[in-house]
Amino acid sequence: MANIAIICDREFFNPFDQRVYKEVVSMKNAGHSIEILTPHTSTKIRELEGIKVRCYSTNGPPGIVAYRLIKQALKGNYDIFYCHEFDPLVYSLVLKALTKKPVIWDCHEYLVPMKKELQGNLAATLTEIVIKIASPRVDHIVTVDNLLGRQLRKFGKVTVIPNYPTIIDFPKLIKTSKNKPNLLYVGGLTRKRGAKIMLEAFNILKKEIDATLTIAGGFYDLRLEKWAYDFDKKNDLKINWLGWINYRDLASIFSEASIGLCLLQNQARYDRAIATKIFEYMLMGVPVLTSKGYLVEKLIKKGKCGETADATNAHEVAGGMKTLLQNINLEKMGKYGSDFSRERFVWEKREKKLLEIIEKLT
Numbered sequence: 001m002a003n004i005a006i007i008c009d010r011e012f013f014n015p016f017d018q019r020v021y022k023e024v025v026s027m028k029n030a031g032h033s034i035e036i037l038t039p040h041t042s043t044k045i046r047e048l049e050g051i052k053v054r055c056y057s058t059n060g061p062p063g064i065v066a067y068r069l070i071k072q073a074l075k076g077n078y079d080i081f082y083c084h085e086f087d088p089l090v091y092s093l094v095l096k097a098l099t100k101k102p103v104i105w106d107c108h109e110y111l112v113p114m115k116k117e118l119q120g121n122l123a124a125t126l127t128e129i130v131i132k133i134a135s136p137r138v139d140h141i142v143t144v145d146n147l148l149g150r151q152l153r154k155f156g157k158v159t160v161i162p163n164y165p166t167i168i169d170f171p172k173l174i175k176t177s178k179n180k181p182n183l184l185y186v187g188g189l190t191r192k193r194g195a196k197i198m199l200e201a202f203n204i205l206k207k208e209i210d211a212t213l214t215i216a217g218g219f220y221d222l223r224l225e226k227w228a229y230d231f232d233k234k235n236d237l238k239i240n241w242l243g244w245i246n247y248r249d250l251a252s253i254f255s256e257a258s259i260g261l262c263l264l265q266n267q268a269r270y271d272r273a274i275a276t277k278i279f280e281y282m283l284m285g286v287p288v289l290t291s292k293g294y295l296v297e298k299l300i301k302k303g304k305c306g307e308t309a310d311a312t313n314a315h316e317v318a319g320g321m322k323t324l325l326q327n328i329n330l331e332k333m334g335k336y337g338s339d340f341s342r343e344r345f346v347w348e349k350r351e352k353k354l355l356e357i358i359e360k361l362t
Contacts, residue, residue: 001030001031001032001033002032002033002079002080002358002361002362003032003033003035003076003077003078003079003080004027004032004033004034004035004078004079004080004081004082004358005035005037005072005073005076005078005080005081005082006020006023006024006034006035006036006037006082006084007037007069007073007081007082007083007084007088007091008020008036008037008038008039008084008085008088009084009085009086009087009088010038010039010085011038011039011040011041012036012038012040012053012055013038013040013046013053013055014244015188015217015218015244016244016246016247016248017084018163018247018276019084019106019108019144019163020036020084021048021247021248022163022166022347022351023082023106023351023354024036024051025049025166026347026351026354026355027354027355027358028049028050028051030355030358032358034051034052035051035052035053035054035076035078036048036051036052036053036054037054037056037069037072037073038053038054038055038056039055039056039058039065039069040055040056040057040058041055041057041058042055042057043055043056043057043068054072056068056069056072065087066087066090066091069088069091070091070094070095073091073095074095074098074099078101079101079102079362080101080102080103080104080358080361080362081095081096081099081101081102081103081104082103082104082106083103083104083105083106083138084106084108085106085107085108085109085111086111086115086127086130088105089105089107089130089131089134089135089138090130090134092105092134092137092138093133093134093137096137096138102139102140102361102362103137103138103139104138104139104140104141104142104357104358104361105134105135105138105140105141105142106141106142106143107141107142107143107144107148107152108143108144108163110148110273111127111131112124112127112128112131115127117190117192118190118220131155132155135152135155135156136155136156138156139156139157139361140156140157140158140159140357140361141155141156141157141158141159142158142159142160142161142354142357143158143159143160143161144160144161144162144163145160145162145273145274146160147273148160148273159353159354159357161350161351161353161354162345162350163276163347164276164279164345164346164347164349164350165276165279165280165283165345165346165347166346166347166348167283167342167346167347167348168348169247169248169250169251170250170251170254170280170283170284171251172284172285172338173251173252173254173255173284175255175256175285175334180210180211180212181209181211181212181258181259181325182211182212182213182214182256182257182258183202183211183212183213183214183257183258183259183260183261183321184213184214184215184216184253184254184256184257184258184259184260184261184281184286185198185213185214185215185216185217185260185261185262186216186217186245186250186253186254186260186277186280187216187217187262187275187277188217188218188219188220189215189217189218189219189220189221189224189225189228190219190220190221190224191221191224191265192264192265193263193264193265194261194262194263194264194265194291194311194317195219195224195228196224196227196228197263197265197311197312197313197314197317198213198261198263198317199213199228199231199232199237199239200231200314201263201314201315201317201318201321202237202239202318202321203231203235203237204314204315204318205318205321205322206235206237208322209321209322209325209326211258211321211325212238212239212240213237213239213240214239214240214242214253214256214257215239215240215241215242216242216243216244216245216250216253217242217243217244217245218243218244229241250280251284254280254281254284254286255284257281257284257286258286258287258325258330259286259287259288259289259306259321259324259325259330260277260278260280260281260286260287260288260289260306261288261289261290262275262277262278262281262288262289262290262291263289263290263291263311263317264290264291264293264311265291265311265312266291266311266312273293273295274293274295274296274299275290275296278290278296278299279341279345281337282303282305282337282338282340282341282345283337283338283341283342283345283346284338285334285335285337285338286334286337287305287306287307287324287330287333287334287337288300288305288306288307288337289306289307289308289309289317289320289321289324290306290307290308290309290311291308291309291310291311292308292309292310292311293308296308302340303336303337303340303341304333304336304337304340305333305334305336305337305340306324306333306337307320307323307324308320
């Protein structure tokens, strides 16, 4: 069995990184020894379900987090370095050169368009350059969908392991009956993920249907956050803002939802991808209203579990909300989606690929 260092790009605990968590649990259950190395608000050792989490403070000059994580990785006597996302890919250049140990790079985002969205053109260009230099030097690349897999395959060996939900964390629950229909959104809140359109559409819907909106997630943009809270107050929407919720605590929140929202905006990062939250909605029997897109429309149609709409138009999104809420077969949609996804789109059916990669490298 291998001694594996899981090196995180960002804070593991807040918001809880469910991709890292699922992989770590799979490795632990297979008998491997795991330590998670993560940036954190302070330097300390925590434990998660018997797994040691080494937290390193982000306080200090630029580059201090990289120094602290690389230092631990070098002295930890690990057999494999499992690097998540962008910064740990950079660290892997040092780790590979000094230790000659195997490195797996897990890329769960379209990093170049994501950097462009959040940090601008210069960050996107630098990210593209670093990926071209560093990714050919790792031993294996793991990613989340076939399109991203094809893009990365020119750099080396790639295995696609979709970020599907785990059955153990999303068990079938009895749906909670509510006096009003309850719309649910789970995830990060940005303009490109449809936060602004979502609130504007809900405001339109409220003029015709007395419904509630629950949001489980956090903002990345302070200006958008202020706008959202002001818009909520101005229009008396009474949105239920839950903030970031632990991945393992989401099931009960899903059980109270009438429909789930995923309103990704029209851009390259989301063109041919299916957001993980859609599979979570489906698994929990929540009908889905999602933005249009080739793959997601195909999924929704085959699963008979929701509707798609032009997510750039608040009136069309409101119309999609209304159509679903007034559908007499809404409950059946939820059941269809749940049965369909539990047969195909769960982590437990794909984790074997991850364990095979580790076995080959050790």
